[in-house]
Amino acid sequence: MAGGTRAEGALLGIDLGGTQVKAARFSPSGEREAVARADSPAREDAGAILEALLAAARELFPDGGPAGIGIGVAGVLDIEEGRIIQSPNLPALSAYPLRNRLQSALGGVPIRMMNDANAAALGEFHAGAGLPFRSMVLLTLGTGVGGGIVFDGKIWEGAAGVAGEVGHMCIQAGGPLCSCGARGCLEACVSGWALVREAKIIASRNPASPIASMTDLTPKRLAELALAGDAEVRALWEKCGRMLGIGIANLMNLLNPEAIILAGGLAQAGPLLLDPARKAWEMQAFRRAYVSSQVLPASLGEWAGVRGAIQPFLS
């Protein structure tokens, strides 16, 4: 780590997302000992968010504070300054000097911040499915699509900390509009919200589809319909899987990482998504690339980020 700090005591890992704050206490060697979670006070001011983090610290460390705190934050960060530059999901924190404020409140404890997707990638790399590998790309398939790139054991941040935006790689020029304003991004073709968008199109074209009468249109419900044999919904997953396979093939041909790790709720759809994905990457990637880049499920689930966040204190 840049500061060279090494924690002697227990560590606090925090994953500060748009909907939840997850936190965990870790032993000095990185074993998770206790967890806490709270709703993210995303609509409130920065002070309320700071208070939620302090509450998690007090809950997990009732007798004296942590030796170090690692925080993964959804947003673009100035890592050197410990400041959030921009966070669409936590607008109150934009330009907020989170590290300094937290440090003041907790008596100068060392704090390291990183992007939440990078934190999840580091967590899987050091303590999860990425353990056997030296290079890895994490692809988080949830409501949106995020990711992180690890080369030679280190997160690749890029020139301005933007690297690893795997969800915003265009795979279909002129394709569907993405949350980022561009078109045809992987996220616009494969995410939870993209699936729901496509399902709504099915419902509008075919009022007899069971989708048309659904009140809770979620990827999970769409997976159930496909597994129950609905041909239209099955085709929707197949298309989604093909697009995922193209995105994975791009990572193979560009980066040929030792592993591509799939995390997030959508990855739970299993063969429904992965069978067409595999067909697509075997069509699209160089054989030498896809036989040397393994595609594997993540293993830390929702706790990857908190684990990755404390990594700077361990290595």
Added chain:
Amino acid sequence: MAGGTRAEGALLGIDLGGTQVKAARFSPSGEREAVARADSPAREDAGAILEALLAAARELFPDGGPAGIGIGVAGVLDIEEGRIIQSPNLPALSAYPLRNRLQSALGGVPIRMMNDANAAALGEFHAGAGLPFRSMVLLTLGTGVGGGIVFDGKIWEGAAGVAGEVGHMCIQAGGPLCSCGARGCLEACVSGWALVREAKIIASRNPASPIASMTDLTPKRLAELALAGDAEVRALWEKCGRMLGIGIANLMNLLNPEAIILAGGLAQAGPLLLDPARKAWEMQAFRRAYVSSQVLPASLGEWAGVRGAIQPFLS
């Protein structure tokens, strides 16, 4: 370098491509002193290719051999073994132990091999447009599209040496068929051969187009037609530029390198290609990514590869 060899005398750099062998003598500090070139005996056997390389060595080193030889080869290599695994452009060299044979013929001189696109990237990085940067992607826009990725001063080879295949990143799912067998690759949308393919479509649809009567349909001629005001051909370059911009945006969002360096004949088309490309990457990439990843022309021209090939002896 892996072997730790450091040349005391002059060095020989070779760029072994499908159509030409380029070679140059370099001072021990990497200054180019003399060059030689010959047609690649691509259709002949491996012995003829070996002889062409030896002839270049004799021409450039009439009095005693080089202290080290670096070779960039078009193909997939086993770098440790100094063997060419597969080379579509030099089929006679597939599975040929080039390094050992050359070494035997030249009395055990140290030889380092690398992929030719990686050699060009290393050349631009250490002695060309990439000099001011720590991370860089080279994009070579020629008949095909190649590339190389430099992170923290080193070529990113990937798990099996396939990394950097920038031309085979899909930007248009289900798009035009590529030379690699996949669809919608950057090369299938932006290369010299893709431009010619699109021009032929124009000619077949519109016999009045000046393209229809052309006997030498090349990107250079197509650039002349566009600059002379042909609206159809100008639209063709614009589309090509937009697709290039999408590919560049992908590199920005995924890798956010300090620089993206454009080389190759097609890059000579200048604003015809780059104006629409810039518009596309400003639409498609995150602002923070495109303001921090500079796009620049290469500066070593066709000699980037020979310069990069000797880099292992200099660093």
